[in-house]
Amino acid sequence: MKLLRHELHTLTGAYALDAVDDAERDRFEHHLNRCQSCSHEVHGLRETAARMAMAVARTPPAGLRERVLTAAATTRQLPPVTDVRPLPPPRGRWMPRLAVGVVAAAIAVVIALGISLAAARRQLDEARAQQRAVAAVLNSPGVRILTRRTSLGGTVTVMVSRREQKVVFTAAGLPRLPRAKVYQLWLLGPPRTRSAGLLPPPSGGGTTPLLASGLARGDSVGVTVEPAGGSAQPTTTPIVVIPVSS
Amino acid sequence: MHAPEPAPGRGGRGGEGDLDWLLDRVARGDQAAFEAVYDALAGPVYGLICKVLRDPAQSEEVAQEVLLEVWRAASRFDRAKGSAQTWVMMIAHRRAVDRVRSASAEAQRDQKSAAAAGLVSVDEVAEAVEANLDRERVRRCLDSLTDLQRESVTLAYYGGYTYREVSKLLSVALGTIKTRIRDGLIRMRDCMGVNW
Numbered sequence: 001m002k003l004l005r006h007e008l009h010t011l012t013g014a015y016a017l018d019a020v021d022d023a024e025r026d027r028f029e030h031h032l033n034r035c036q037s038c039s040h041e042v043h044g045l046r047e048t049a050a051r052m053a054m055a056v057a058r059t060p061p062a063g064l065r066e067r068v069l070t071a072a073a074t075t076r077q078l079p080p081v082t083d084v085r086p087l088p089p090p091r092g093r094w095m096p097r098l099a100v101g102v103v104a105a106a107i108a109v110v111i112a113l114g115i116s117l118a119a120a121r122r123q124l125d126e127a128r129a130q131q132r133a134v135a136a137v138l139n140s141p142g143v144r145i146l147t148r149r150t151s152l153g154g155t156v157t158v159m160v161s162r163r164e165q166k167v168v169f170t171a172a173g174l175p176r177l178p179r180a181k182v183y184q185l186w187l188l189g190p191p192r193t194r195s196a197g198l199l200p201p202p203s204g205g206g207t208t209p210l211l212a213s214g215l216a217r218g219d220s221v222g223v224t225v226e227p228a229g230g231s232a233q234p235t236t237t238p239i240v241v242i243p244v245s246s
Numbered sequence: 247m248h249a250p251e252p253a254p255g256r257g258g259r260g261g262e263g264d265l266d267w268l269l270d271r272v273a274r275g276d277q278a279a280f281e282a283v284y285d286a287l288a289g290p291v292y293g294l295i296c297k298v299l300r301d302p303a304q305s306e307e308v309a310q311e312v313l314l315e316v317w318r319a320a321s322r323f324d325r326a327k328g329s330a331q332t333w334v335m336m337i338a339h340r341r342a343v344d345r346v347r348s349a350s351a352e353a354q355r356d357q358k359s360a361a362a363a364g365l366v367s368v369d370e371v372a373e374a375v376e377a378n379l380d381r382e383r384v385r386r387c388l389d390s391l392t393d394l395q396r397e398s399v400t401l402a403y404y405g406g407y408t409y410r411e412v413s414k415l416l417s418v419a420l421g422t423i424k425t426r427i428r429d430g431l432i433r434m435r436d437c438m439g440v441n442w
C-alpha cells in the first residue's frame with residue numbers, strides 16, 4: 001500500500017505535463033484530493049511548465065487576433081462555479097440569464113446586420129425566437145466549440161449541444177461566391193444527409209449564426225457550394241466537414 | 247467598454263499579477279481586457295501548440311479554440327490554484343495533446359517519425375521566433391538537467407507524449423522515466439526560481 005502511494009506521488013511530474021492517459025489522470029486526481037503535498041507540488045510544476053511554454057512563443061498568424069476577438073464578441077461566457085463540485089446547474093436557474101443572453105444576442109445580430117433601428121424593431125420578434133434557440137444551445141451544459149479551416153480559406157465554428165440536439169454555426173473569412181452560388185450547410189449522418197439551410201451571404205467577413213436542429217448520433221456538419229437556392233442533397237465536395245457527435 | 251485602468255504590462259512580461267487581474271476582468275465580460283490577455287499570451291499559446299502539433303494550419307485552429315475558451319471559461323480561473331499564464335498554458339497544452347491523441351493511427355505514425363527529430367528539441371528552443379526573457383532562462387535550465395531528464399521532460403511537454411510513450415521512445419524503464427520527468431521538472435522549477 002505504501003509503495004503504491006509512493007508510486008502515485010512520483011506521477012506529479014508526468015501529470016503536470018499531461019503525460020498520463022485518461023485512466024491514470026482520474027486515479028491521480030482522486031489521490032490529489034487527499035494529498036496536499038502532491039497538489040502543492042503539481043502547482044509548482046505546472047507553473048514551471050508554463051514558463052517552458054513562454055519560451056517557445058511564436059508570432060501567431062495574421063488574422064487570428066481578429067477572428068478570436070470577433071468570435072469572443074458573440075460567444076457567451078460560462079458563469080462562475082458556485083458549487084464545490086462543478087456540476088451543471090439545474091435547468092431552471094438558467095432562465096434569468098437566458099433572458100439576458102437572448103437580448104444580448106439579439107442586439108449582436110442587429111449590429112452584425114447593420115440594420116436601422118426601425119427595421120430592427122420589425123425584425124426583432126423573429127430574431128428573438130431565433131436567438132432564444134441560439135442562446136439555449138450556448139447555455140446548455142457541456143456545449144462544445146469547434147473551429148475548422150475550410151478548403152476555400154476562412155474558418156467555420158460550430159457550437160454543439162448534444163443535450164439540445166442542436167448546432168449553432170458561424171463562419172468567418174469565407175470567400176465571396178458568384179451570384180449564382182450559395183454556401184449550404186448540411187447535417188451529414190450515417191442514415192441520411194439533411195440540409196440545415198443556406199448560409200446568409202458573408203458581410204464584414206463573417207456570417208450571422210445559423211441554427212441547425214435534430215442533431216443525431218454520428219452526425220457531422222458539412223458545408224458545400226451549391227447553385228443559388230440550394231440543393232436537396234450535396235452536389236459538390238464539402239469544403240469542410242466537422243464530426244460533432246462523437 | 248473602456249480600456250482597463252492601470253494599463254498593465256501589455257505584451258511584455260511586466261507582471262504576471264497583471265494578467266491575473268486582467269483575467270478577472272475578462273470573466274466579467276471586459277473585451278478590452280481580453281484583447282490585452284490575447285496580446286500577452288497568443289504568442290506562447292500558438293508557439294506551444296505548434297511545438298506539439300507541428301502542423302501550422304492545425305495549430306492555428308487549435309490556438310483559436312484555446313483562446314476562445316479563455317474568453318468563455320475565464321470565470322473558472324482560480325488564482326489560488328496558479329497564475330493566469332499557467333491556466334492558459336494548461337488549456338493550450340491539454341487541447342494540443344488531445345488533438346494528437348485522438349488523431350488517427352496514421353497521423354500518430356507521422357507524429358512518431360517527427361519525434362525522432364524531437365530528440366534534438368533542446369536546439370529547437372532556439373528556433374523560437376520571438377525573443378523573450380524566458381527563452382534564455384529555460385534553455386539555460388534545460389542545459390543543467392541530465393540528458394535523460396532533459397529528453398524525458400521535453401518529449402513529454404514539447405512532444406506531447408505520455409510518459410509510457412517516452413519510455414518506449416527512449417527504451418528506458420517506465421518507472422525510471424516517471425521519476426526522471428519529476429526530478430527534471432523539479433530541477434527546472436528550482437533553476438527558474440518558480441515560487442509556489
